[in-house]
Amino acid sequence: MTMNSPESLAALFQLATSAQSPAERVATAELMREVGLKCISFNGIPRTINCLNAFRASLPESVGAQLSRTPTRAPNPENITAISGRGQALWDSIYRPFETKLYNKLAESHPDLPVQILHSNYGALLSDPAGRTTGANAGRVLTSIVAVACLRAQTGVGPQVLSHVFGLRKSLEDGSWASDVESEGAVQWLASDAGNEWILTSVDEIVEAISQGTGSNFAPDRASKL
Known part of the structure; x- marks a missing residue:
């Protein structure tokens, strides 16, 4: 989505579901939509709209017709406190022991900058809604x-790439991975040096392949390589 390449999502879905059952294909589409929604926090709204619209249009009707149409993130007087609490917990998990220092530093740029990030992004978007029975939860590990x-696929955001690499590692350290679908062994590997390098290298290879296919000069920010 960083590269605003909607057709890539359609190709990824076809590749990922080629050997799946009908039910599994629906579940995969739900998860891809959920991941795409969370990309708003890192890529912005316009690209996410473009990609999710094109993704939905590319799905077979047998899959698209079964996707959930029930929103799960709408705030109301009963859940607003819980949304903020989820956001604070995710923020603390990713940035500890610098969670307060980072919040205060962001506030120096604009007093509402950390407020917006914490409550509208980490709370309402990046943390998974509690008790949701429809849709797919991306989880703590996948969100990182x-x-x-x-961020890796962008340019000029090396510090943010690094902070979220460490945020991924902290999901193992603080046990916040435990409610995710990944096994402990998988999380241990993803949080290791080898796992981190695999993620970064995979993103670089995908960006390069898409760039060649579109004729774009877009290139990843290799200055952030671990």
Whole structure:
């Protein structure tokens, strides 16, 4: 989505679901939509709209017709406190022991900058809605991987790439990975030097392949390589 290449999502879905059952294909589409939605925090709204619109249009009707149409993130007087609490917990998990220092530093640029990031992004978007029975939860680990991948594919955001790499590692350290679908062994590897390098290298290879296919000069920010 960083490269605003909607057709790539359609190709990825076809590749990922080529051997899946009908039910599994629906579940994969739900998860891809959820990941795409979370990309708003790192890529912005316009690119996410373009990609999610094109992704939905590319799906077979047998899959698209079964996707959830029930919103799960709408705030109301009963859940607003819980949304902020989820956001604070995710923020603290990713940035500890610098969570307060980072919040205050952002506030020096604009007093509402950390407020917007914490409550509208980490709370309402990046943290998974509690008790959701429809849709697909991306989870703590995958959310960090999404952050690393989106930021790696951009330029000039090396510090943010690094902070989210460490945020991925902290999901193992603080146990926040435990409610995710990944096994402990998988999380241990993803949070290791080898796993981190695999994520970064994979993103670089995908960006390069898409760039060649579109004739774009877009290139990843290799200055952030670990």
